[in-house]
Amino acid sequence: RKEVEQDPGPFNVPEGATVAFNCTYSNSASQSFFWYRQDCRKEPKLLMSVYSSGNEDGRFTAQLNRASQYISLLIRDSKLSDSATYLCVVKPLDSSYKLIFGSGTRLLVRP
Amino acid sequence: NAGVTQTPKFQVLKTGQSMTLQCAQDMNHNSMYWYRQDPGMGLRLIYYSASEGTTDKGEVPNGYNVSRLNKREFSLRLESAAPSQTSVYFCASSEGGLTGTGNTIYFGEGSWLTVV
Numbered sequence: 579r580k581e582v583e584q585d586p587g588p589f590n591v592p593e594g595a596t597v598a599f600n601c602t603y604s605n606s607a608s609q610s611f612f613w614y615r616q617d618c619r620k621e622p623k624l625l626m627s628v629y630s631s632g633n634e635d636g637r638f639t640a641q642l643n644r645a646s647q648y649i650s651l652l653i654r655d656s657k658l659s660d661s662a663t664y665l666c667v668v669k670p671l672d673s674s675y676k677l678i679f680g681s682g683t684r685l686l687v688r689p
Numbered sequence: 690n691a692g693v694t695q696t697p698k699f700q701v702l703k704t705g706q707s708m709t710l711q712c713a714q715d716m717n718h719n720s721m722y723w724y725r726q727d728p729g730m731g732l733r734l735i736y737y738s739a740s741e742g743t744t745d746k747g748e749v750p751n752g753y754n755v756s757r758l759n760k761r762e763f764s765l766r767l768e769s770a771a772p773s774q775t776s777v778y779f780c781a782s783s784e785g786g787l788t789g790t791g792n793t794i795y796f797g798e799g800s801w802l803t804v805v
Contacts, residue, residue, distance in 0.1 A: 580731075582731060586729070608789070610787070610788070619799075620798065620799070621779055621796035621797060621798050621799055622732070622779075622796055623796070624793050624794075653767075665731065665732075667789075670785050674739075674785075674786030674787055674788045675737050675745070675786055675787060676720070676734055676737075676747065676748075676751060677732075677734070677738055677787060677794065679730070679731030679732040679733075680731050681729055681730050681731045682731070
């Protein structure tokens with residue numbers, strides 16, 4: 579079983595739609611959680627950190643459920659420019675330098 | 690505003706050849722990393738350097754060596770390339786350890802390596 583699991587998609591949605599991705603992690607001792615965005619043939623970039631109380635950044639909302647060990651990302655009012663792969667990332671408690679990356683969920687936003 | 694720069698961007702090697710991927714960061718970061726990314730898999734840590742003068746194995750170190758040349762530079766060497774090392778390699782850096790949500794890891798643009 580992968581340590582961080584994501585639905586690979588693709589999620590194909592029209593502009594303006596709301597779309598949600600989930601991610602599950604297996605290590606209950608995980609410490610920190612993030613969503614990264616990766617455009618085609620580009621490097622990953624931090625989209626947002628995920629806090630225990632949930633957090634919002636514009637059209638993006640991230641939620642953490644420690645009891646069920648899953649993280650979610652909600653994108654409202656999707657834009658064409660949101661088309662990318664979204665990586666769920668977990669930092670385990672036992673290392674200050676290691677991140678565990680999910681394989682990503684691909685989002686396609688169509689006109 | 691360069692950030693993390695890695696070279697070469699593309700390389701084709703024959704099985705058994707050696708090569709070094711170069712990486713430099715201009716953010717005065719203490720920690721540097723090498724990852725590989727394969728289709729259907731998340732990025733996997735090959736080696737990391739918590740600070741100048743130290744290196745440690747990550748998840749998939751076999752077949753690779755690294756050198757933290759100075760605070761800015763962290764190179765990855767393939768001594769005898771194998772087809773299984775065909776991948777996209779990303780160098781990254783962070784100010785320090787990744788504890789806490791405030792410390793971000795920054796990636797270079799990637800190096801596409803094909804071993805035939």
